[in-house]
Amino acid sequence: MDNKISRGLEGVVVCETSISFINGKAGKLSYRGIPVETLASNSSFEETAYLLWNDHLPNRLELQELERKLREARELPREVLKVLFDLPKDLHYMDVLKTILSLIGALDWRNSKDLYETAIKITSILPTIIAYYYRYSNDLKIIPPNPSLNHIENFYWMCFENLEDEEFIEALESCLILHMEQGLNASTFSSLVIGSTLSDMYSCVVGALGALKGSLHGGANERVLNMLEEVGAINNVEKYVEESFKLKRRIMGFGHRVYKTYDPRAVYIKELLKSVITDHNDELYKYLKIAEKLEEILVNNPVKRLYPNIDLYSGIFYSYLGFPRKMFTALFALSRVVGWTAHVIEYTKNNRLFRPSSKYIGSMHKDYTPIDER
């Protein structure tokens, strides 16, 4: 056994995949060979999910079949509604998602043998949990799923009971497509480790939700907004950056383990945001300007260039659409669930239980001393 420690498993190849490809140096990401920008511009959420799950874009029949399944699984079982609508109203959305999905999985044990079918059910149901908890915890009337709407329209509808802002919904769909898959990040890897024991798909996704909740993973765009708020005005940006370098304070929304240049998703979402944010008196327009200024300074930083990642603009974008900050990580989950489940399906076809090693640095022999001699 090699005794080198692979910290964070950086650079360690754990499996083959044909789901997505990241070229970190060039700043490119493709799903099954198709650039994400193309998919964000042309494809629906359902089509893209089908592509990630199945390795080809669906024909009309295949798409209809998937859309039908996604629509049918949207409503929560009655026992689950009872639990959801009895929760305190100040919980973390990720805790709600995790608990309620785990409950749904517990009740569904007879019908969750098939990983792919279960992936579809889970993908269908996450938006409902999020929207219901949003409405319930804000004392708003619950809006049930509308079977005439597609996946993202329906989510928006369940949240806001409004379909007027068509360009918002379209932009949201593009943004979520960009979040759908990103290789073996920590949440996807969690679901893979759990899946490798041949556990069920609910357990994999519940584990991934727990990982996404972590502040080093899914919570970043929420913290970007807190930072923009702290900066407060475009004139403070330079000072904030200088101070951050001095204090070694991390500037949120910049840098990425894989991308060593512009994160292609950041570029795309910035344009999305600019296309929807028409009201220049809005507080969020000011935040956009602060973020752009930060980007300008940090990308041209002579010591170490820092490139914006997907989180720099996505938080402002979600806020402008009306989503509360507390919900951002759940929005991420709503989309990334496709990547998680696609990886579990792929990995378990050629499964190998994960069981890494550790280097023991403790004492080799310690005596068991009776308690009164300790």
Add this chain to the structure above:
Amino acid sequence: MDNKISRGLEGVVVCETSISFINGKAGKLSYRGIPVETLASNSSFEETAYLLWNDHLPNRLELQELERKLREARELPREVLKVLFDLPKDLHYMDVLKTILSLIGALDWRNSKDLYETAIKITSILPTIIAYYYRYSNDLKIIPPNPSLNHIENFYWMCFENLEDEEFIEALESCLILHMEQGLNASTFSSLVIGSTLSDMYSCVVGALGALKGSLHGGANERVLNMLEEVGAINNVEKYVEESFKLKRRIMGFGHRVYKTYDPRAVYIKELLKSVITDHNDELYKYLKIAEKLEEILVNNPVKRLYPNIDLYSGIFYSYLGFPRKMFTALFALSRVVGWTAHVIEYTKNNRLFRPSSKYIGSMHKDYTPIDER
């Protein structure tokens, strides 16, 4: 980046640890330098947990403090009881554990910042969830925690409302101590990956429970019993082994990823079992004899020696104590939770987010064709 694929991460060292050491060739396992057999014979559940969490055996004051905390956290919050006692009675124990623990964590978000304190609370509460669901799902009266009892006595009490069989309880405690920690198996590794995002301890344990549920991990002793049942009589053992080799059917309870000789825990639990199983007319005594015969044949197998692992005898042992087969994996969790949480605490002190790589084998460029051309 090295393009070799580390399947299942076998032999890949992901961190340093001083929690436990396995010598797979010699068949030895120690916790913090003390052989597990010594701990199983001399130490209590609480003492051993303290040792794993803190790197030394507790003195009397430290032990009292831990015992107090474990006692105080046993009862479930009222909102949680309501959900638990409204569940269907035919659920998988691991799904119940996962769901209820996730709910407890959701409600406890204000007080779960400290990983160690949360580890204690979770360890305290898992036995209650298991015992309550056992009693509830079997239409038995609920037995609340008894603060005058220690951790394992209290668990046994909540399950059976009986403390007469002292040697059973003592043997159970020894058996659970042997299950407490075993390096970076898949469930422990799941909790580490989740913890590496700086998520909360509940999320780590909920993820680990999902992994332990998998049939390649925690479910093995349940399947050993099914196998012993299938063999049925000691005279059938040789034929069963021959057939298994011919059909390439896996013989449950033998072989281990790490131990290449006797699993020291298997040796110990076999003796425990023999010490408690006094009724030789019991069906389970027959199973013990079948298991021993299997061991005799397989250890002396001229082609490939196969050594018994911990699961060969633990299932018979739990059955003899009166635990239903469906509960076995949950019993494992009740104990292994100490290892999971100890590793999360240790790893996050010198944290590095897990983010492995994969080898892309899909197509590099695919065109986005409109749906009618697919």
